[in-house]
Amino acid sequence: MQEAAGTAGARVSPDVDSLVRAAQRGDQEAFEQLVRAYDQSVLRLAMNLLRSPEDARDVYQEAFLRVYRNLHAFRFDCSFHTWLYRIVTNICLDQLRKRKVRKEESAVVETGEGTIDRTDGFEEESAAANPERATWNRQLGRRIDAALEDLTPRERMVFELRHYQGLRLRNIGEILGTTEEAAKNCLFRATQKMRTLLGDLR
């Protein structure tokens, strides 16, 4: 769904436009429908970038309240998706930049229910069949996290939007207020850095 929604800043569908118009007129239900059309992908983006449910929750709230507050100023110069993602990526980039400064990173993610090792997913699959492989996978997971944290916030954002959210580079450029070419270069630098940091993966 996000792939379709994010394609090259095109009109998503007449439905979204009419929802936006209705919400601009103060129709609360239309606003809610609009939120529900996009909020899962917004939350996934925030969660993957910030690796913290608490921070993702803050981003969600702040982003959609800004949408609520500024929707009247949206003039359909771009798709609603692009406009929304401009807001979301700005908030996330701010968070990433603050973190870079504070360097308060850890390999463990806090959740309401306790902590999860970020690399659990790697282990699950093959732990029973091959314990050595499981250990290696866990290490790989940590190395990948470290490599991602080593990217600049902007590289990290472009990589996240392209690799995990499946947006096209042209749309990413539009969202981040830059050109497709600059987004391309950013993606190239991100993949280069990760290859260097991760070395050969078996």
Add this chain to the structure above:
Amino acid sequence: MTCDAVRKLIPLYYYGELTPEDEDQTEAHVHECSACARHLERARTLAAALDRRTMEPPASLLADCRADLAAAVRGAAAEPARRPWRMWLDAAGATFAAFTRWRQPLGAVALIGVGFFAARLVPAGRGVATASLAPSEGVFVNVRSAQPDSAGKVRIAYDETTRREVSGTIDNPEVQKLLLAAAHEEDDPGVRVESVDLLKDRAGSGEVRDALLNALLHDSNPGVRLKALEGLKPLAAETPVRGALTQALQFDDNDAVRMQAVDLLTMRRDDAMVGMLQRLVQKEDNGYVRSKCEKALKEMNASIGTF
């Protein structure tokens, strides 16, 4: 293409972001060159490894987020705040477009353009003088389209707005209605500041209070939001006002607004704020706001951090 050039293109090739020509050339090269083929293979392995560390937010988190947002939006009291003047405007046959010419509600003297109609100038017979159709003085014209027609004439569609003046004391209901509408007027922040400023001493009226809450939460101009805060000060103990202040304190991007909001909220002890204040201490960048939160938490004997 050289191996070097191809390797630069491999990440973009993987993501399908190359032009068709570059893609063909890359494919052809990789087919022939085993070293570059290994390079591409490594790119795929890396991508597959990265795929496996994606985090799907739990359904409970999404539900919590939606509940937070619904509460915040409800707290904004947008609906009741908007209705009164909308209804009045509809009754007056005006649209918000008519307000773009409105400039001076100062001293409770309001100039307002009411009446909106599109006129089509279709000369019915010969000799219809354009001059006689030209808008008279005090009428604002906004041309929507101008097209030549087949008869060699010009067909113009325009909106016409007339200016009227009313004057009265701030307690005059008509004046208040105009000011309420102006507080909501979106184009000119100067008009909104002046109107909210005039209204702010009448916050005892529910309609004015709703308009101030609406301005605090939704106005894009910080000057307007600050004026609204001033007006809400005497009502800082009321639940809907506290709800809006809490939202402003947490989410307003303007430091002065957050500083005012924290002052008003912490004027009285409110144990329901502990969680919110603790979260703010963690993430608030403004030193004044942070120290006010810490002070309030201390007074409530609550810990400063969250666990």
